[in-house]
Amino acid sequence: MRYLPLTEADRQSMLEAIRATSVEDLFRDVPKSARLAGPIGGLPNHMGELEVERLLGSMAAKNVPAGSVPSFLGAGAYRHHVPATVDHLVQRGEFLTAYTPYQPEVSQGTLQVLFEFQTQVALLTGMDVANASMYDGATSCAEAVMMANRITRRKKAILSGGLHPHYRDVTTTDARFIGFEAVALPAAPTGGEDLLALVDDKTSCVVVQNPDVFGHVRDYTDLAAACQAKGALLIVVVTEALSLGLLTPPGDMGADIVAAEGQSFGNALNFGGPYVGLFAVKDKYVRQMPGRLCGETVDADGRRGFVLTLSTREQHIRREKATSNICTNSGLCALAFSIHVSLLGEAGITQLAQLNHTKAVQMADKLAAVPGVQVLNDGFFNEFTVKLPKPAAAVVEELAKRRILGGVPVSRLYPGAMEDLLLVAVTETNTDADMDAFAAALTEVLA
Amino acid sequence: MSMNNQGRPSAIPANSGAFDGVTGTVTGNRGLQIEEPLIFEQDSAGRTGVDLPDVPKVASRLGAVKPRAKVGLPGLAEPQVVRHYTRLSQKNYAIDSGFYPLGSCTMKHNPRLNEKMARLPGFSDVHPLQPVSTVQGALELMDQLAHWLKTLTGMAAVTLAPAAGAHGEMCGIMAIRAAHEAKGDSGRTKILVPESAHGTNPATAAACGYSVDAIPATADGRVDLEALKAKLGPDVAGLMLTNPNTCGLFERDIIAIADAVHEAGGYFYCDGANFNAIVGRVRPADLGIDVMHINLHKTFSTPHGGGGPGSGPVVFAESLAPYIPVPYVTHGKDGFALVENAGEGPAFGRMKAFHGQMGMFVRALSYMLSHGADGLWQASGDAVLNANYVMARLEDVMTASFEGPCMHECLFDDRFLKGTGVTTLDMAKALIDEGFHPMTMYFPLVVHGALLIEPTETESKASLDQFVEALRALAERAKSGDVTYFQAAPRLTPRRRLDETAAARKPVLRWTPPVVAEALAAE
Amino acid sequence: MTKKFTKDHEWVLVEGDIATVGVSDFAQSQLGDVVFVELPEAGRELEQGKEAAVVESVKAASDVYAPVSGTVIEANQALVDDPSMVNSAAETDGWFFKIQLKDASELDALMDEAAYKAFVEESH
The missing domain is CATH 3.40.640.10 (Type I PLP-dependent aspartate aminotransferase-like (Major domain))
Structure with missing residues (x-):
């Protein structure tokens, strides 16, 4: 086992120093009825790095990373570029x-x-x-x-x-x-x-x-x-x-x-x-x-x-x-x-915040131009709410099929309520092409 | 007044100036140890460490809120930032660089494979509120981790939500309270906690509105079963017990303890901080435990990161399983589903904004898969072997508090220093000069001047031998009366003993711009 | 004027029906460098043996109990500003608060200076 430095010889000489007969002997304070006789059943034995990578990699591959598609999710977690x-x-x-x-x-x-x-x-x-x-x-x-x-x-x-x-x-x-x-x-x-x-x-x-x-x-x-x-x-x-x-x-x-x-x-x-x-x-x-x-x-x-x-x-x-x-x-x-924050500094943080805000303003305008969509906010930073003519959860599922993560349906946060509202967040990671693709896909889904 | 005289000395001893560690260089630097000012002292207006696109010319839409004038952050370029944090890192002790025998903290090797896995974009770049159809792999990972935790503990249910061990304790005690309330049993106002418990245990019980009743220890460092029984009754909601306990000992009477608690109508909460001693060898369910938190950053080696983030999943026996908080993963007809709202079942509420410390789940599962059932068996065995070896090799020069075998850590007290003028703290500081991180000091509170040593399974015998030799030599030196040597320690560190008294009397908790600082001083 | 001590290491000095309360010199020596005190506000009713104030060193926080029952008439503001006075003058300028005595007979159960000294030597 690659993380365990003791050799069998080490273990023996250490047991001698302790005057114990075996490692199991050191567990003698544990009630006998609760001591397993050997490695626990129902779980696999140890794996090498390659096997672990393969297994976890296959799980990771079943997810759609937000960065792999145009993504507009916020509601308390935001995708920003990390240097x-x-x-x-x-x-x-x-x-x-x-x-x-x-x-x-x-x-x-x-x-x-x-x-x-x-x-x-x-x-x-x-x-x-x-x-x-x-x-x-x-x-x-x-x-x-x-x-x-x-x-x-x-x-x-x-x-x-x-x-x-x-x-x-x-x-x-x-x-x-x-x-x-x-x-x-x-x-x-x-x-x-x-x-x-x-x-x-x-x-x-x-x-x-x-x-x-x-x-x-x-x-x-x-x-x-x-x-x-x-x-x-x-x-x-x-x-x-x-x-x-x-x-x-x-x-x-x-x-x-x-x-x-x-x-x-x-x-x-x-x-x-x-x-x-x-x-x-x-x-x-x-x-x-x-x-x-x-x-x-x-x-x-x-x-x-x-x-x-x-x-x-x-x-x-x-x-x-x-x-x-x-x-x-x-x-x-x-x-x-x-x-x-140190990398950004005063100049960087101001510019990054402005960039987020102006992109969100642009996105809000693009979505407001989609037939049937209404933007609810007068003032916002990089996230706003839109009212849709259809339930937002179903719209988001349709958008996901078109490989766009189009915001958070308000009903995900408030089950059974405000089903026509959608939260849309925009950050510096969203390109003009992302924004156009989102508006176009939404037009299609709502049509 | 109540008096805690276990507190360690905080002022700098009079003899501490006996070694001059500063002078000798123009810069104050000493070879690889380079002095580093605050980032705020390296500011140059307009400089930045990022290049961003130009801001589109669009009218802002901030409603009634005005844009702020300035934040006051310093400007540094990227190479300065890299150097700043690299130099700071070099002032830290770390597992990567040396032996860290911090009792009850489990500072074992942090495999880098786990870091790599946590950074796969399929895990790290996934938003918590993405459509469930786009995060099936993330839910599968949580489900797998839950499977491992339930199998290793023999328990019926698990919540992954709590952010840390103490948060898990809170979750467990809330579940106990919810279960009593569901039965209409409102007369249970007390939680029993042994004297040797981690500070979080009484803090958690008190925070949840329970009064805390301390149970004394026996002379062999374990819970006094008779004293416990005498305190049990219809007013006791439950018992919080760490096992193996904070003295590094297994509670031999644990099954009788569990039976007694259950007979009295209470629940048995186990603080699983020391689960690493028995993982893969003993299933807590077989000990009669109803609920237990698991510190993924201890037993399953997610990095401590200089103080977090932790992760504290909680496992529940059948009796408490209905009361777990949201969210949790279920198997739906279209794959995995996520129950996110307490209204959907008997869950008692919510612990955290989203689904738990996903980044830590990936690392922990990576650790579990790497070890497997056979590796975990070996790991807990080696952890216990290493601790007993250290104890055996030191007990003739230091005073072990209790008879062994110990589990994953061994406890000494300061009787061996009696009359020397050297304190537990001095020993710890002298160890630093020898290149070791000190053991845990002054905890647990049940012995005087505690020194709690937890080697973990990832130390080699050579590393343990070097540590033991250093400690033996220091113990001899203390007994020889060389107090000055100890009081001046550490000598070879980036900073020597720090004046904690001054820090607490007039707290300075942030940098203040020079102009403001001058104005404040003039007041 | 009588000075009495409790087993919890508070002292109380009685002049007429006014009692001045502090912690003993032995207590301060055990606490280490005191960095903070929290005192009861004037007007608060205190009960004998119940929590009245908090004294903190860097690594320990301790409750100070009321040695006798009564109403707080004054807290030592100078001590709040300079908590190190607990160390330098525990039984003089480092007093914590003054209370209007409710029941002078409560004093009977407390130790005098000699008894307290013996108590400390015996138990520590």
């Missing part, structure tokens, strides 16, 4: 095969990356501080609500109907088991909710998404001030982090907490994970924040260095009194995010 440098650097063994940086003297690489990542996230969101990442955007959102509950000592969250329904479900699942109230408003494909009217003296926070799940972009400055006047916090969720390169950031609107999905930078679609949750807050709330934090300090020789800090908030110290049970972050995905 070759990113994947090369994240595969350096010193990053890939290191543990959480609990020994700072031999982990300055990971620690400095995290410090830079925290700074990048704070800058992008317009917030004071950010943590070293969370599992994904949805879990960030739920953790943000629980943090607001701790800060305000209130237990009711108001969730906008523009919040991604999976984020809503993760939050309401936590609400049920952890014991708080999450009032989720009905889906609002055209907006027009009065969130503030629901805020009372039991409300810990209002959760909005920008751009929302239907692609609408809004200014939440007034809502932030109004929530805060009633003692509640405003949480802004962002599922397309690239939008932060173009839009007024949540921090400038007065958000108290930003919970976001960072997949758009540096991370492949990966059929939904692993992704990287972003979490940023106002300075005054740092000690109530979940997740790991990296901070600057000096070493014994007075040189600048970095350590994990404020860890008394965390489960391994506080145990049942921890701010959250979270143990890992998304280290490697955060690294990929950070490298991609």
